[in-house]
Amino acid sequence: MSQNLLLRNGRVIDPSQGLDTPADVRVREGCIAEIGTSFSPESGETVIDCTDCWVTPGLVDVHVHLREPGQSYKETLQTGGEAAVAGGFTTICCMPNTDPPLDSPTLVREIRQRAERESPVRVYVVSALTVGMKGEQLCDYWALKEAGAVACSDDAFPIQNAEVIRRAMLACQAYELPVITHCEDKSLSAGGSMHRSEVSAHLGLNGIPASSETVQIARNTLLAMETGCHLHIQHLSTAMGLELVRFFKARGARLTCEVAPHHLLLSHEACEGYNTDAKMNPPLRTNEDRLALAGGVLDGTIDCIATDHAPHARFEKERTFDEAPFGIVGLETALGSMLLWNQGQVLPMEPMCLIDLMSTRPARLLSLPAGTLAVGTPADIAVIDPHARWVVDPTQFRSKSRNTPFAGWELVGRVRYTMVGGEVVYRGD
Ligand SMILES: [Zn+2]
Ligand SMILES: [Zn+2]
Structure with missing residues (x-):
């Protein structure tokens, strides 16, 4: 009430x-x-x-995995929503890599309606970019938008074929739907479970090179500039990736990007001891990457903080490092970890800037009615x-x-x- x-x-x-x-x-x-x-x-x-x-205005997270339909043993609309409001979030966007994937207007509508009944937080749906998130056939973007999708993404299954994503961008641009991408060239990252470095070598694990991210950031942004599409890059993890974002923003690309708290606070050493709770994709990178991303937050290149909240059951994370799934939960630690991070900066941000990164700017970049305390809202x-x-x-x-x-x-x-x-x-x- x-x-x-x-x-x-x-x-x-x-x-x-x-x-x-x-x-x-x-x-x-x-x-x-x-x-x-x-x-x-x-x-x-x-x-x-x-x-x-x-x-403050309630926090806004544009990158959350709620696991429904299909994986309610990991999370549900209700428990994910409860985690969100416990973390100060009032609006979240859920990703489409569910089972089945959110690639049809019926599923988008169903999740929105169910979330309204079952979740204490406002839930917006990011629908898939390709049918079944297979990276081949485009979805019906107009129908998805009509059903309430606020953007399209194949997050965990990034499109490998450049012509497919180019056509997806053209179509989304026509309907003013932002395209959200997890940038990863799978031919470079295949078989990897953590950042490729002396740490992965020492642990005997296959690595994911920084180039698997940067190659796709460059490709996707070039295509976004060619098609006029708004591209939002998810969970930036590398110093070079940030440099590319700076480069393309300076040239007028309709480009926004996010960083997750874990990439600001942790580096690949956290994987030592085969700690599967430090396994996520993109992986934790080097300390230099971490510090570069901090610079991107402080100078405004990075548009928002997003958690990439990715719940997995204990039995799944108890597998070997190679076999355990990628991802960590983040909704309940996001604010506390960002305030801790900010305190550790030589010149900490004003609270206003932090709230901007966690509420007003993420709401604006997907045109969500949130992130404000304006009278009447x-x-x-x-x-x-x-x-x-x-x-x-x-x-x-x-x-x-x-x-x-x-x-x-x-x-x-x-x-x-x-x-x-x-x-x-x-x-x-
Ligand atoms: Zn991702
Ligand atoms: Zn994700």
Whole structure:
């Protein structure tokens, strides 16, 4: 039930309005009613004390794997949604590599309708780029858009054939659908399970070279420029990949990109001891890559933070490093790990910039109605205690899965409340 709320004495941070000020926020009938100072509670209003907390637009994650349909033992719309709101997210985009893949308007509609009933977070669907994500036959993009898809991607199954993705970009461009790509040349990465380096050699594991990412970043961006399509590059992991993004942005490409918190905080040494919770794709890279990506966040080249939340069951991650699936969960540690990361920078970002990267900018790049506290918009809000320190205990996750490399880490910043449409959907301790 949506209530009338008065959020008092918080530090209101809203990048969409350039707002960073001590203020109260009034919520009426599910929407932001007014922002100001020294409001007195009115009758029927629930007062939430936000002293020492940030009051921000709910966080937005454009890259989440919810595993439905077909793999509900890993995650469901409900548990993924609960994990999201516990992490301060109010809007997420789910990826199409489900079983079956989300490549038809019927499935897109079904997921949207089910999410509305079963998930506490707003869920938007990124549909497949090719039928069955096989990289061959184009989907019916107009029908997918009509059904509510906000973008198209073959994420985990990147299209290898350049002419296929070129035609997909042409068609998506005509319908103003962004194309989202996981950049990986499979002929270069085949058989690899971690970054190719002296560490992989030492562990006796096949490596995934940096070039498998950079080759496709260059190819996809060149094709995006030729077709006029908006290209969004997922989970950037290499210094050279970032350099290419800089190069093409400077030449006017309609190009945006994301980085995941784990690529900012961890490097390939985390795989030592065959730690399968440090196995993801793209893999953790070198310390130089990590530091270069930090530079890309701080100078604005990187458009947003996205988790690539990829739940897997314990029995799957207990296989050998070679055999275990790629991916880690991220929704519940994203904010705390990003605040920890920011604290470690020589010149940390202003909170406004961090919220921009985790809420306003990701919403804008896919034209989602989110990432703002503007009066009259739905009250999707996160109340964050930026000083709270907490230790990651995966057994406490709302997610169905526990595959995180951050277990035992002390993170900074905790979500106190998350509201979606004025309804309190998460309350921290
Ligand atoms: Zn991916
Ligand atoms: Zn992914």
